[in-house]
Amino acid sequence: MNLDRVLQYSQAYNFYRWVFGRHAPEPGVVFLSQRRVYILPTRHGLIFGVAVVLMLIGSINYNLSLGYVLTFLLAGLGIVSILHTFRNLAHLYVSAGRVEPVFAGDTAQFQLVFENKSGFDRHSLDLACGEAAANCTVPACAHRAVNLSVKTEKRGWLQLGRVTVATRFPLGLMRAWSYVQPDMRALVYPRPDTAPLPPPHSEADSGDEISIGAGTDDFVGLRPYQDSDSPHHIAWKASARSDLLLTKLFTGRAASELWFDWEHLPANLHTEARLSRLARWVLLAEERGLHYGLKLPGVTVPLGEGLPHRERCLKELALHHG
Amino acid sequence: MADAKAPEALPLPPFSVLIAGAALAVAPHTLWVPFWVNVVATALLCWRGTLSLRAGKLPARWLLFLLTLISSVGVYLSYRTIMGRDPGVILLVLLLFLKLLETRARRDIFVVAFLSYFVALADFFYSQSIPTAGLMLLTVFVVTSALVGFSAPQRPLVDDLKTAGRMLAQAGPVMLLLFFLFPRVQGPLWGVPQDAYTASTGLSETMSPGSISGLSASDAIAFRVKFEGTPPSRAQLYWRGPVMSDFDGLTWRVGLPQLRRNIGVEPGGPQADYEVTLEPHNRNWMFALEMPTRIPSTARLTTDYLVISLTPIRSRMRYQMSSTPQFKASGGANPQDLAMALRLPRGFNPRSQALAREWRESLPDDSAIIRRAIEFYRGSRFEYTLEPPLLGRNSVDEFLFDTKQGFCEHFASSFVFLMRAAGVPARVVTGYQGGDTNPVDGYMVIRQADAHAWAEVWLAGNGWTRVDPTAAAVPVRVEFGITAAAPKGAELPLLMRTNFGWLKSLRNNWEALTNQWNQWVLGYNPDRQREMLSWLGVQPDWETMTMMLFWSVAGTLLLIALWLLRGIRREDAVQRAWLRFCDKLARAGLARASAEGPFDYAGRVARQLPLRSDTVRAIAALYVDQRYGPAADGDSIGRLQRLVREFRP
Numbered sequence: 001m002n003l004d005r006v007l008q009y010s011q012a013y014n015f016y017r018w019v020f021g022r023h024a025p026e027p028g029v030v031f032l033s034q035r036r037v038y039i040l041p042t043r044h045g046l047i048f049g050v051a052v053v054l055m056l057i058g059s060i061n062y063n064l065s066l067g068y069v070l071t072f073l074l075a076g077l078g079i080v081s082i083l084h085t086f087r088n089l090a091h092l093y094v095s096a097g098r099v100e101p102v103f104a105g106d107t108a109q110f111q112l113v114f115e116n117k118s119g120f121d122r123h124s125l126d127l128a129c130g131e132a133a134a135n136c137t138v139p140a141c142a143h144r145a146v147n148l149s150v151k152t153e154k155r156g157w158l159q160l161g162r163v164t165v166a167t168r169f170p171l172g173l174m175r176a177w178s179y180v181q182p183d184m185r186a187l188v189y190p191r192p193d194t195a196p197l198p199p200p201h202s203e204a205d206s207g208d209e210i211s212i213g214a215g216t217d218d219f220v221g222l223r224p225y226q227d228s229d230s231p232h233h234i235a236w237k238a239s240a241r242s243d244l245l246l247t248k249l250f251t252g253r254a255a256s257e258l259w260f261d262w263e264h265l266p267a268n269l270h271t272e273a274r275l276s277r278l279a280r281w282v283l284l285a286e287e288r289g290l291h292y293g294l295k296l297p298g299v300t301v302p303l304g305e306g307l308p309h310r311e312r313c314l315k316e317l318a319l320h321h322g
Numbered sequence: 323m324a325d326a327k328a329p330e331a332l333p334l335p336p337f338s339v340l341i342a343g344a345a346l347a348v349a350p351h352t353l354w355v356p357f358w359v360n361v362v363a364t365a366l367l368c369w370r371g372t373l374s375l376r377a378g379k380l381p382a383r384w385l386l387f388l389l390t391l392i393s394s395v396g397v398y399l400s401y402r403t404i405m406g407r408d409p410g411v412i413l414l415v416l417l418l419f420l421k422l423l424e425t426r427a428r429r430d431i432f433v434v435a436f437l438s439y440f441v442a443l444a445d446f447f448y449s450q451s452i453p454t455a456g457l458m459l460l461t462v463f464v465v466t467s468a469l470v471g472f473s474a475p476q477r478p479l480v481d482d483l484k485t486a487g488r489m490l491a492q493a494g495p496v497m498l499l500l501f502f503l504f505p506r507v508q509g510p511l512w513g514v515p516q517d518a519y520t521a522s523t524g525l526s527e528t529m530s531p532g533s534i535s536g537l538s539a540s541d542a543i544a545f546r547v548k549f550e551g552t553p554p555s556r557a558q559l560y561w562r563g564p565v566m567s568d569f570d571g572l573t574w575r576v577g578l579p580q581l582r583r584n585i586g587v588e589p590g591g592p593q594a595d596y597e598v599t600l601e602p603h604n605r606n607w608m609f610a611l612e613m614p615t616r617i618p619s620t621a622r623l624t625t626d627y628l629v630i631s632l633t634p635i636r637s638r639m640r641y642q643m644s645s646t647p648q649f650k651a652s653g654g655a656n657p658q659d660l661a662m663a664l665r666l667p668r669g670f671n672p673r674s675q676a677l678a679r680e681w682r683e684s685l686p687d688d689s690a691i692i693r694r695a696i697e698f699y700r701g702s703r704f705e706y707t708l709e710p711p712l713l714g715r716n717s718v719d720e721f722l723f724d725t726k727q728g729f730c731e732h733f734a735s736s737f738v739f740l741m742r743a744a745g746v747p748a749r750v751v752t753g754y755q756g757g758d759t760n761p762v763d764g765y766m767v768i769r770q771a772d773a774h775a776w777a778e779v780w781l782a783g784n785g786w787t788r789v790d791p792t793a794a795a796v797p798v799r800v801e802f803g804i805t806a807a808a809p810k811g812a813e814l815p816l817l818m819r820t821n822f823g824w825l826k827s828l829r830n831n832w833e834a835l836t837n838q839w840n841q842w843v844l845g846y847n848p849d850r851q852r853e854m855l856s857w858l859g860v861q862p863d864w865e866t867m868t869m870m871l872f873w874s875v876a877g878t879l880l881l882i883a884l885w886l887l888r889g890i891r892r893e894d895a896v897q898r899a900w901l902r903f904c905d906k907l908a909r910a911g912l913a914r915a916s917a918e919g920p921f922d923y924a925g926r927v928a929r930q931l932p933l934r935s936d937t938v939r940a941i942a943a944l945y946v947d948q949r950y951g952p953a954a955d956g957d958s959i960g961r962l963q964r965l966v967r968e969f970r971p
Contacts, residue, residue, distance in 0.1 A: 031897065044429070044432040047432065047436065048432070048436065051436045051439065051440070055439070055440070055443050057511065058443060059443070060507050060511055061511045062446075062447065063508075063636065063637040063847075064443070064446040064447070064450065065450060065843055065844040065845070065846060066446045066450045066454065066455055066458065066843070066844070067443055067446050068500075068501055068504075069455065069458075069497065069501060069843070070439070070442060070443055070446075070458055070462070071443075072496070072497040072500035072501050072504070073459075073462060073490070073493055073494070073497040074439060074462070074493075075496070075497070075500060076492075076493030076494070076495075076496030076497045076500065077462075077466065077489060077490065077493040079493070079496055079875075079879065080489050080492045080493045080496065080879075080882060081489065083492075083879065083882060083883050083886055084485075084489060084886070087886050087887060090887075091887075123473070123474040123477065124473055124474045137474070137476065168473050169470075169473045169474050170469075170470045170473055170474070170485050170486075170489065171466070171469045171470065171473065171489075172428070172432070172469060172472065172473045173469075
């Protein structure tokens with residue numbers, strides 16, 4: 001225990017952890033302390049070094065006193081640029097921003113928030129995480145949010161990988177970088193397929209008891225708005241003429257309450273296809289302002305409507321195991 | 323390579339700055355390169371400028387390759403080689419502009435920038451003056467600004483310039499430390515191209531009519547002298563250069579130098595100690611006041627009393643010497659030298675020979691002959707002119723008896739001829755006579771225009787004795803310098819004319835500055851470095867220098883780093899103290915949950931550790947106050963740190 005504490009403060013241990021350790025996501029605000037910022041010359045920086053050495057040799061060979069001045073000035077510039085590049089990255093605060101859920105195949109936008117509490121601007125920070133890349137500048141004493149667009153493939157939680165924050169400012173001769181692994185995940189819904197809504201009497205059993213009642217097909221009249229009514233059904237024009245907010249009423253054979261049941265899907269559909277189908281139905285039902293519920297093995301989402309309801313259904317689909 | 327992606331368009335503002343930087347680096351070279359190079363370079367630059375402004379397509383690779391090939395052929399045709407210094411520099415310049423034409427990606431930017439630095443370095447082959455240094459600084463500044471601009475393309479140009487200026491200002495101290503402390507090595511490391519040291523103005527190994535008067539129009543400085551104590555009078559300021567004994571009727575030449583072991587000069591008066599800073603002239607001789615009694619350890623003395631260096635002087639050189647203006651140079655004139663000093667070509671100048679024979683027959687001894695000759699010069703109404711008439715085969719006869727117009731080389735040459743014809747060993751000495759003391763810094767400046775020639779005769783018992791026939795014929799030349807001696811309206815160097823008082827004082831100031839520049843910047847060589855370190859009381863070996871260099875650069879960088887990172891530390895202290903506090907609690911099993919704010923956490927800890935509750939709440943309050951409050955103050959931070967330090971869960 002004690003030895004471990006001592007080791008934790010040594011650079012060697014840090015290096016060991018950095019190379020071999022598993023990088024657990026860091027919750028909260030990550031401070032890019034000096035120990036987290038690494039710096040090495042870029043390829044151009046190495047060429048610059050070689051050029052300076054050549055110039056030094058030339059100055060010695062031809063006894064060029066001003067050649068020494070130029071060579072040493074450039075050498076000084078190279079050395080000073082280490083400090084400037086380091087300063088451009090160190091002491092930044094990085095925290096996780098918002099992530100909107102997306103459908104599989106779309107790009108998830110991971111928002112990272114950079115906070116610069118120091119009195120100088122941070123220029124040209126390059127963010128990279130796998131294929132995703134972004135660039136931003138954080139002015140002095142300001143916040144900047146940057147979106148990293150990560151292409152999604154599978155449904156479920158998508159954890160943001162280790163993000164490399166790097167900078168080559170000001171001369172491009174040095175590259176300072178740091179690794180950040182914010183605790184950020186995006187919810188990826190199953191990709192909806194293109195199936196139409198099921199007819200009420202088909203596999204998607206809507207229940208016998210509601211074959212007649214409020215539906216969505218034929219308009220029959222208006223009634224006062226209730227909280228559970230879909231905004232799609234508000235009669236805006238009629239409401240404008242009356243004191244009340246009015247909801248349009250429809251009748252139809254297609255019942256207003258639909259149950260999307262895993263079990264009633266064709267037996268030959270495999271799991272992901274079923275989830276895609278169900279996702280599609282949830283979207284369509286919400287679009288048409290229906291009451292709908294979802295039955296998955298082990299989970300049932302009761303009837304409901306509205307965006308929170310839709311998201312709950314999609315989340316269950318996204319996180320379905322089995 | 324990372325640049326293998328599709329080339330992105332280069333942002334125009336930094337690219338314009340880069341082009342300006344490249345043009346600045348090339349600018350001083352336009353003065354010496356062949357005309358066609360200027361034309362080609364300008365054309366390439368205009369072409370690139372047009373392409374940038376109109377976002378045109380860059381020329382194809384094969385075309386650029388062809389242009390490179392044509393440029394190389396052009397250089398070859400101009401110089402008959404593409405090796406060597408000048409052709410190399412021209413190729414570098416053309417390459418830089420051709421590279422600008424294929425600048426597509428980030429990588430090319432750096433190539434252009436680095437090539438510009440090299441071209442700026444190459445400028446120092448031709449000039450290392452203060453203005454050149456200023457132009458170099460400007461070039462580095464502009465090119466660096468362009469690099470800054472490319473690394474942050476959205477910034478306004480002014481900010482790039484500011485950043486570049488700030489970085490250069492910070493690189494300055496590092497540069498100074500490296501310049502003064504980097505262990506110096508005397509170059510060259512290997513053979514340098516033949517044309518590296520082109521002939522510079524100055525005296526040469528031969529003297530024929532016109533060779534010294536050709537120098538009289540030159541303002542260039544030959545060397546500078548700093549006397550310890552009062553300098554000798556102007557009439558004694560004979561700076562000895564090459565000695566010529568070999569005459570073919572038209573041209574005087576130096577003999578083969580032979581080294582002498584002892585100095586062989588008896589001082590006849592007070593000694594003068596002085597330091598000479600000699601401009602490079604690509605010859606071996608080093609100038610000393612007649613006659614040297616102490617010479618630098620690296621130098622040698624020839625039998626002609628000429629101080630020489632073992633290698634040609636190709637960089638500015640500084641040396642200490644002592645001389646005695648009144649002397650007896652009787653030591654070791656060997657019979658060969660004396661025989662040489664009597665030799666005359668057959669069949670030249672019959673009238674002079676007859677005159678000399680007459681003197682020999684009528685006068686008792688050598689010194690009487692010399693006195694007679696000096697009287698002859700004094701009485702013959704010679705005219706001192708910078709533009710003497712052309713002389714034929716019997717040049718001495720024509721000068722002495724017909725034209726009577728000449729420059730110091732005519733006087734010296736004819737005098738030595740007369741002496742030899744009369745049987746007195748004599749030879750021509752070339753060098754400089756006089757020198758002006760710059761009132762600003764006290765250095766005496768000797769210019770090419772002060773070049774002079776005089777005679778030396780051998781007198782038994784007295785040794786080699788200086789006789790200046792010019793002084794006899796035109797005394798003002800030696801007493802007041804060439805300006806007084808030359809007739810009015812002669813083509814004297816502008817700055818040597820007497821009627822520009824203000825110009826002269828301006829020049830004195832400028833030359834004093836240039837001298838400091840030469841002494842401390844251009845003349846800073848391994849010797850000077852050793853001197854400076856010894857003066858500082860440091861052992862001047864390379865280990866000590868390396869250690870000094872390392873620690874001083876490290877210290878400077880630390881100061882720069884502290885300056886750059888100022889304003890961050892205080893805020894950091896608050897966060898550090900809080901994290902340390904959390905750490906201590908975590909070890910006691912009370913780790914902060916990720917979503918827990920400072921007050922919630924403190925509340926929970928206070929409930930768990932009732933004895934410490936006051937401290938814990940105080941720490942949390944201080945932390946929140948300093949971290950999120952309007953302004954942090956030092957006392958509160960100190961208290962927070964102390965509380966955390968003393969806190970035991």
